Amino acid sequence: MTDGLSPDVIPVIPRGVRLHWDHVREKWVLLAPERAVALDPIGHAIMTEIDGARSFGTITTALADKYGAPHEQVAADAGEFLRGLMNRRILEVA
């Protein structure tokens, strides 16, 4: 898979990136160097699962269970989302 993420990697939110409740626009944003990324509810659900310890596979299994969605679909969507953040240096993997 070139655009997704391997289940074994551990996503890590690096220093200088944080979730923030934007009380004016009433939505979650990811604050990062020179960027504010507006999160939809799915993006927010993915980001809140990232704790720097659990693997991507564990995270997508948890999300699939929690939202009753097919695991393959969750892994593909979340992988694409997180890969996009990695390309912008807003997320790292261990």
Add this chain to the structure above:
Amino acid sequence: MDGSEVRDWRAEGKANGIPAPIAMLAELTHRCPLSCPYCSNPVELAQKSLELDTSDWVRVFQQAAELGVLQLHLSGGEPAARRDLVDLVKAARDAGLYTNLITSGIGLTERRLQELDMAGLDHIQLSLQGTDADMADRIGGYKGGFQRKMQVAAWIKDIGFPLTLNAVVHRQNLHQLPRAIEMALEMNARRIEVAIVQFHGWAMSNRDALMPTKEQAQEASRVVAEARDRLKGQLVLDYVPADYHADYPKRCMGGWGTTGLNVAPDGEVLPCHAAQTIKSLKFDNVRNKSLSEIWYRGSAFNAYRGDDWMQEPCRSCDRKKLDFGGCRCQAMALAGDPNATDPVCVKSPLHAELQKRAVAFSHHDNAELTYRQQPPA
């Protein structure tokens, strides 16, 4: 300030289609040990005795967060010239702002960086005037500056601050661009901003000395595109292309009065850092009005919102929502009319002449640099 008042301004703004700003540039001081000939500060610098004090800035940061600002850029001049910098960073973080320090590095010691770390500073943007001491110290007009900057970069790396290297490039140093990109990697920077000098402020006096040739501008675009591809996921490259050689103008601040605001050292609130060159505009000051009132009601912010102000060919142009007719300050500087089409645009009657002048500027090989001066005490 009363929170309900902010909500009233916001409701009124929303009804008029005015979004809340995302970013604020706080120009803490115009003082700076460097004297870069392309400095974006106004030619008339604010004197030290008129600078806002600590409590003024703390109030402004709180008002900015209430207004909807997410990102705060602490800039100058050199923001490290403010003795209260650590306290200001702490206050900005306490207000909930993402806090970025835009610095040359001069004035930052290891101890001070550790204090900024403790205060919660989120990110540092370090400027680069050249990739070796000869170039950097000559362009910055400050002997020994490059060596000190490299020491500061090492401390930033040790502490682990997220870093953006900000390489300002022009005819005299564009050949160093590949090395600047390598240096960003060596410093563990996540991002590099490659900004070809834009001609505002002090740079207007240096068009002869700094204007890149058209070939250099094209080569810079090629180097950036190649590095973006090669370093995907490792280094993010932001790029501000050369201006006069282009066929379409840049988006004015992402839309005048829609995205960001500047607070000058003396408290004047500006839609962009060059706005004071438009003499017909009147600016409000945070000393006597709230930031919300200034943003939503201030005449300078409303001057170029929407498109009622536009002339032809902008008014009927299908690109008007893309670039908003270009830069108002550039229209003022080059066409003598802030409502005119930015002469960089191929549709401007002044475009052909500007392109010719750009080529002429770029071939003045012996032009001397005019350095930025210091503000009066």
